[in-house]
Amino acid sequence: MIETAVVVAMYVVGLAMLLSLWRLLRGPTVPDRILGLDTLYVNTIALLILFGMHLDSSIYFEAALIIAMLGFVGTVMLSKYVMRRDIVE
Amino acid sequence: MSTAFEIMMVALLAVGAFFVLVGSLGLAKLSDFFKRLHGPTKASTLGVGCVMIASIGHHAVLGDGLGLRELLITGFLFITAPISAHLMAKAALALAAEDPRPSLPPRDEPQAGEGDGPRRAETGGRRS
Amino acid sequence: MEFALASGIGVLTACGIYLLLRARSFDVILGLTLLSYATNLLIFAAGRPVIGKPPVLREGVAETLANYTDPLPQALVLTAIVIAFAMTAVAIVVAMRSRADNRSDHVDGREPDAGGKQ
Amino acid sequence: MLELLLALPFVLALLVAILRNVPRAATAWLAASAPLLGLAILAWYTPAVMSGEIPQVTHAWIPQAGLLFDLRLDGLAWMFAGLVLGIGVLIVMYARYYLSSSDCAPRFFAYLLLFMGAMLGMVLAGNLLLLVVFWELTSVSSFLLIGYWTHRKDAREGARMALTITGAGGLALLGGVLLLGKIAGSFQLDVVLASGDAIRAHPLYAPMLGLVLLGIFTKSAQFPLHFWLPHAMAAPTPVSAYLHSATMVKAGVFLLARLHPALAGSDLFFYTVSGIGAATLLVGAWNAIFQHDLKGLLAYSTISHLGLITLLFGLSTPMAVVAGVFHILNHAVFKASLFMAAGIIDHEAGTRDMRRLGGLRRLMPFTSALAIIASLAMAGVPLLNGFLSKEMFFAEALEIRGHDAMRLGVSIAAFLAGIFGVAYSLRFVHDTFFGAPPDLGREIHEPPRWMKIPVEILVVACLAVGVVPALTIAPVLETSARGVLGPALPEYSLAVWHGFNLPLLMSIGSMVLGVTLYFGLRRLFDIHAVIRRSLGRRVFRGNVQALLRLAWRFTYAIANGNLQRYLLLTVLAALVLAAAPLADGALLAGAGAGQPMPVLGWVVWAVLAAAAIATVALHRQRLLALVVIGAVGLAVSLVFVFLSAPDLALTQLLVEMVTIALMLLALNYLPQESPKGRSRLRRVRDLAIAGAAGIGVTGLVYATITRPSQTIAGELLARSLPEAYGSNVVNVILVDFRGFDTLGEIAVFGIAGLVVHALLRRSRLTPTEVIPGGPALLPMPANLSQLLFPLALAVSVYLFLRGHNQPGGGFIAGLVLAIPLLLQYVIQGSQYVEQRLGFDYVRCIGIGLLAAVGTGVAAMLFDLPFLSSGHADPVLPLFGPLPLASALGFDIGVYLVVFGGAMLILSMMGTVKPRRKAPPAATGDAAPRGTPA
């Protein structure tokens, strides 16, 4: 049953990813797209953990950890670019 | 493996997946950037949090023993999510055609030194 | 799955090549980035990847290709990713300098309207 | 000794060139010593050669290719060597006075000696390839000599024309000689000359002959390639006298004589050579009449005489050959003297234009006498050497057997040429030495004594040969003819008087008609008004111009400096070469069944494809393209995750972030948007090509990965843990199995850092858009990122240490170290960070590289190959076992290089902005702080 739940959860997260992708592609403003990308990253974290559960492996943990720790760097840089053009002032 | 554990796990997964989905749904559905900005918070807090706990339980019972490493992910998300939200908001404010910010109440008398001190310390190195 | 992988690589290749043939340095670099994704996936695909068999040895599991995917292409892709990044960095900097020195970001260093033929 | 003979001119050329600042006389003597000593050596050999011996020396040069340094002095070589050296002495003597004080004598003599050496080498060569070597050397040295007066356009042009024509001939000759060697089985002259019958019977005879003759004809200025010779007259007169009468143009006929036994004897040879020779004979002679330049007249006359010699060799009978050899000698002697005389006239009168000259016999009687005698020799007047060989020629023409038409044609040509020869000789004499003295505004008198002596010697030779041939030239002729014909020489007599026969009649007739022609022409129209432009030159120039235009148009039509075209061609080439073998549908043969595709996989596929296509769709708005391309990177990482490549996923994610940073940093200095391409057609074309490439790649990949794999990776898996002490096989491959790749990879990474550093260190670029206001203040993100920083460092250390056994490793750890630091740069500004954390990233790269190499070198100390891994398991007292693999040392190198390289690149890109406007409060020049390293 847990196994089924994990798989269903993965599909749900996959659906969420498609929704985020929609926003990413649709815009309309640049921050909207940045937000879409950021959400895509967060969705990925969930997906990776679920996948680890699905395969009963902890080998995907680091990837999730790295996204959680550094995935936002892209968001920060893009936002900073929108604000200032110059990301390292 | 007890049924209670199983039910708990399924519930956690359901809740987690639900909030992840709601976050993205909000992102896709809502009409304005600042409204959308609230969506992902659900994914990064409750959504991922619940999945993490489920994962800890899963690996503890079915896998290679108890490890609390997943907590780190939530921990890092709690540090990083505010930074990105903050910056995206600032970016959107910078782009906004008209300033949506409510005006600040009239400034208090500047209190000599008190408020400026730390700021100068923080930014002093950057202005040349 | 093989077809999905192959077609994904194909889409990346097509997009990359289209951008590669544009006239602006930045577009070309974007194209090269997409192409590097495509090649990385291609090399990776050459190892006949399967789901859930990472080449990290576990105790008690026989060290054969039945239990682990081919690690070699992965190592190659790692090298390729790093090299592609290095090349992208250089290309970007050259594009910046070319734009600054030649006052155009056209790949040929001059606006098509401005200069005639050689 | 033969080596010495050959070496002399080269050595002295070098000496002359090196010894600057010596008096001109000394230079001349030095130069003259080469031919003088050479003549001495030749004299020493003379008895032997005359007695039929062939002195020969052989050294290996490139024996396996058939190129031997083989020198061989048979009669023909002996005669030519004597000609080259003897006239060489006279020319040096003459040139010593001819050259003006502003001319650089050492250069002249060096070139001249170089040429002399080349000529000598050619005539002495006993190996055909060696002969070609020296043949080409004569072309080069004559190029230098013709162009000696570099300030003159005609000299430069004439030199290039001569080089082009003779160079082309030389290349053809090379081809011909190679064929000849192939046919004869050797390049040794002895062998080749002995296998004439086999050569003529060989199917490659015709092309071989064509190539060799092309070489010969260009060099000896045969019609229709004769036109370069008159233009070579721009050279100083000693050069003309030497090269264009006595030696270089004779190289062609020399070769004709040299190879006569091997080549002659076929109809092809007969018709081609005698036909061309006859045409040249007539064309040269006719044109000579209408030249106004003394040297021009002599040049066309030379062409004509060369045609005559060629014709004789074409006739191929032994007597004709003897006559040809004889005429080579005679022509050299009288033509050299005539050129020298023309040079004297030019020297004294300041012009060589016969329309302005006249009456010189009164002003310089002695020189005039000499020149007139030599002209008479040229005209073939009895008692002069020219007469003898001309007689022989007439006789030969009349005796052609078996080809009646040919006999008639050649005889008429010979007769006509005789007439023309008399006419132009007469013109030379009449226009220059008779008539009214010119008013050239200068005093004309006899030249310096030493300038005349060479002419005197030559004219005396003309007379001596013409009057008493049997006493003077007979032994020489016999010896040299034997060099061509072998011991069996035909019966011939060198008597002046052969009785009253048809040849004599022809001589007399041509004499009379020649005089008539000249004066008749003068009577008919003003010969001075005739301007004959050289058709050959016009055609040549036209061709060269056309070639240049063609080259230019072709080159820049193709290499038009357009990168898009270069890339397009590359893509197309790959497409064609990949598609060609699969055109017959071989693609899918042998493809197996695939694995099922989970639905979630399609989600990732959708993200990948949609984001990639969106990148293309949005690419003109660059920032948007960057945002979207981030999703492509993420999707690729996800593919890696799902398909069992955690290391790759990590690396891809991290590199993605750094790449975005890089692009954003760059985008600040590039336009924010791409203008729309003007051509819709081009977009459609590119789309089609891109689509084809995409489909092609899809097909190739699909066909490949559905086939069974036969990888060696099973062995890697099996040997990873026991022998390389790591359970993350990917990492083990990176640092152990294929550590050398990784070494190269980090070298690339480090170099990228250096390149970026080098390119940006001093540049100050202007951003495309500056948003007003000070730097963004981000206190809260700064605060949080400072909290994150040490934690990220801990993760970095963790990933580094476990990399050998679990996903991670030096590269990933290095980026996990770099990205948080980058974040500090973004949030706090580069100066802020660099003031507080002063890394020298360049040095970091260096240390990293050394660490990686050092780890590998350590294995060499244990007599193991570079990069062999080692392993130790020390047990520490308190902490227990501590597994140590040498791979860790290597990975430290990777870690440092990646960190240093990434940070160097990013920090450099953050520091290129121009000086920011000084804040109002600040005074003076607030230059940005220097960059790291």
Add this chain to the structure above:
Amino acid sequence: MKRFLPSLPLSLAVFVLWMLLVSNFSPAQAALGLALAVALPLLADMLAPERARFGRLPVALKLGAVVLVDIVRSNIEVARLILGPERAISPGFVQVPLDLRNIHGITALASIITLTPGTVSAELSEDRRHLLVHCFNLRDADQVVATIKARYEAPLKEIFP
């Protein structure tokens, strides 16, 4: 002490992180974790001019619990709004005047506001006296301000004196 251990909480965080990461406890790992716990905050300290003074651990724990509960509660609330019709939502900005002066405190407050669904802290005024907060569904601005100040700012003022 301060010189070698600039921030005890940070060192603790590094140590905990390390032990969580390596999962299996061994003396060697503990030693390494301790070493990093000392070294890395020192390195980080070079970048941070304003040191955090951290007091009142119990208050902090209590605040943590409050925040966790609030996260759950507001998640449900916001999820309901998202799933419902969009007209029911009336978003808006409020300026929250700050009494906190310590940048660490302000950061913590802003983070909490952001992490709690329904509110995002968008901007800190230049003088650090006001925090601009965007509310997903703003009905009563004053009440929002009051809640934030009472629930979060007050304890934070104790934690970061």
Add this chain to the structure above:
Amino acid sequence: MAHLPVLPVLVPLVAGALMLLVGRRIGPQRAIAWTAMAALLATAALLAREADRGEILVYLLGDWPARLGIALTVDRTSALMVLTTALLAAPCLLYACSGWDRRAPHFHALFQLQLAGLNGAFLTGDLFNLFVFFEVLLIASYGLMLSGGRGPRMRAGLHYVAFNITASTLFLVALGLLYGLTGTLNMAEMSLRVAAADPDDVALIQAASGILLVVFCAKAALLPLYLWLPETYSHAPAAVAALFTVMTKVGVYAVLRVYTLVFGSEAGELAGWAWDWLLPAGIATLVLASLGALASPTLRAQVSWLVIASAATLFIAFSLDTPASVSAGLYYLVQSTFVTAALFLIADMVRRQRGKAGDRLDIAAPLGHKAALGLLLLVAGVAVAGLPPLPGFIGKFALLAAVPDGRVALVWTTVLVTSLLALVAMARSGSQLVWRAEAFPDGAAAPRPPRTAQRIAAGVLLGYLGALMLVSAPVLRYTDAAAAQLLAPAPAADAIRGTAPTKRAPSP
């Protein structure tokens, strides 16, 4: 001595790394550079001597059997390439030490790393490792070309970089497919597997190796991929352009290596398929390059076209696929590298003596130090036009002599006609630059003479040619043996696969 094969990579690599530690001081940098240069020359000479014994030196990096790890394989050809590179690098370094190395940041480090990349590419027996070293040498070449430059050089650099990244991408595509089809990266092992390939796989393998061929031809500037070269080389600094002359040879070498060993005579259905493409492409390239040399507006552009022409000549030689032609090609390769390098150096000296006219051929301008430069230009021109007695001639006639009967007409015509074009082109430049040079106007000071180091550098390169001319016989004997080794790949493949590690167990 046992480690000899790896030293040509390690010596410059370590030197390059050390450069980064000494900072910007030029003295220590030069000291390191020359020490490394001397060591490299010695190593290369020893390596050539070892290789000439006829056995293939196999160096198993990491002590892994060749097919598991990376093996360096030294045969006569690779040793010859390493030696050529070392010999070429010394005068280039000397030329750069006359001042350019101060102006171009990181010059010495990049120079050494470039050498490491070149040597790695020559020595490796592994296809992917070849890619890596290609990248090392390419990225170092970007730096060498662009460091200290600006303006048009940046534009040319952008083309160069973008083009090469594209080519490298194709390289990876080909590598991925080849690995997917054969399951190995070691060339010797791959040759075995290609020979035994399933008939269904043959077309795919050929498609993959076709893409690979495009890559190598792109680096070697073969039609239709040669267009990048003239603008790149003519915009590079002289010392760098001179060093670059060996880079096209890397592409040619790679073709020779891969398409003799992997797809060579033993490759079953695929044996020698590439040569059918290369001969016409080489001929067309040779013609176009010769026309380009004729059309060049500057001396440097002309030399660049001649570089292409020499690479095309090599392709012709190699695609004829006979021991004699390959041998002639190898000989020609060595000499053409030196002569074009010398011409780049001379062109730079000429350029500096002509004031604003630079090395433009269509403008008459005064030329300082005419005699010396004229002499250098003459010798180099004679050599590059393939006139005797310099090695260009020897190489050309050896090549012509080696053409198999069926191809004589085509190849001879091309080679001879293009030789004439080269001759015309060089005569034109020499005449325009040296002969047409006017006197310096009164009062205008003649430019400072070329530095002694510069003249020596050009002289050394021309001296190589003289030496090569004199010792042609032994050199050709060496290249004969090298060609024989290349064209009979089976023993080489067996040697590589059979080499046992020092300590480890051999591969089954």
